[in-house]
Amino acid sequence: MMSAYRLLFLCFVTSGIAFFRLGAEPTPTTRGAQRESRATPEEPNITFNAVHVDGPYIAMTFDDGPSATLTPKLLDLLAAHHIKATFFVIGENAAEHPEIVARAAREGHEIGDHSWSHPNFGKMSDDGVRRQLQQTDDTIKSATGIRPTLMRPPYGSITARQKRWIHDEFGYRIILWNVDPYDWKRPGPAVVRNRILKETRPGSIVLSHDIHPGTIEAMPSTFDELEAEGFKFVTVSELIRMATPRQAHVSPQPNEEVPPRAIGSPSPVSSPAG
Numbered sequence: 001m002m003s004a005y006r007l008l009f010l011c012f013v014t015s016g017i018a019f020f021r022l023g024a025e026p027t028p029t030t031r032g033a034q035r036e037s038r039a040t041p042e043e044p045n046i047t048f049n050a051v052h053v054d055g056p057y058i059a060m061t062f063d064d065g066p067s068a069t070l071t072p073k074l075l076d077l078l079a080a081h082h083i084k085a086t087f088f089v090i091g092e093n094a095a096e097h098p099e100i101v102a103r104a105a106r107e108g109h110e111i112g113d114h115s116w117s118h119p120n121f122g123k124m125s126d127d128g129v130r131r132q133l134q135q136t137d138d139t140i141k142s143a144t145g146i147r148p149t150l151m152r153p154p155y156g157s158i159t160a161r162q163k164r165w166i167h168d169e170f171g172y173r174i175i176l177w178n179v180d181p182y183d184w185k186r187p188g189p190a191v192v193r194n195r196i197l198k199e200t201r202p203g204s205i206v207l208s209h210d211i212h213p214g215t216i217e218a219m220p221s222t223f224d225e226l227e228a229e230g231f232k233f234v235t236v237s238e239l240i241r242m243a244t245p246r247q248a249h250v251s252p253q254p255n256e257e258v259p260p261r262a263i264g265s266p267s268p269v270s271s272p273a274g
């Protein structure tokens with residue numbers, strides 16, 4: 001049995017080493033804070049591509065709508081499953097079909113700002129980005145009565161500086177994703193479903209698009225399977241509210257400022273990922 005003295009000595013040595021190691025770091029306080037939140041110091045709690053949660057909660061997100069035909073179909077399906085989702089709408093489409101946006105909000109779904117016409121923010125002036133977001137913000141407000149608090153940049157393309165000023169001016173959180181079925185490539189419903197099932201974990205933010213028929217076709221069995229695995233569906237804002245203190249959000253992907261779909265894509269214009 002270990003004597004109390006030896007135990008004390010060991011404790012002293014261990015904490016001494018820990019202290020020495022910390023002391024040897026250039027800026028222990030900053031590094032400690034970084035480890036704690038897993039965020040880069042300049043963008044705490046602004047950007048999310050997944051959320052660290054204790055339960056089996058996930059957020060399904062649907063981008064680039066509303067579509068006159070497909071979004072109502074999806075809303076019927078979500079209602080039948082009692083699933084709450086998040087729609088990142090294009091301002092132009094929302095202005096054309098405000099009644100669909102209003103229905104989605106009324107039925108408990110969250111509406112986020114996905115720009116007015118789906119440009120690449122990373123290559124735009126601040127004023128251009130501001131107009132894209134404000135027009136869409138106003139359109140969502142007039143359709144639903146509620147201003148959005150979430151924004152998803154088209155193609156996931158946004159600079160760290162843009163994130164900060166957009167957050168400061170609009171109060172938006174920047175929502176990316178960690179599950180991507182590449183449904184915009186229209187690989188067929190079975191592939192879309194299988195990719196989502198394979199990658200989804202508790203806290204996942206799942207990206208897909210309610211403007212592709214195959215995506216909507218994939219959803220009934222996707223929802224069935226996810227439910228069978230025990231997942232519970234919440235909106236993105238609900239998911240963020242569930243974040244556990246440790247690792248409240250995941251750091252941005254290192255390459256997120258490059259439009260993910262533009263790389264090696266033969267036709268970036270027709271590939272509206274994000």
Ligand SMILES: [Zn+2]
Nearest residue numbers: 063272273274
């Ligand atoms: Zn998009």
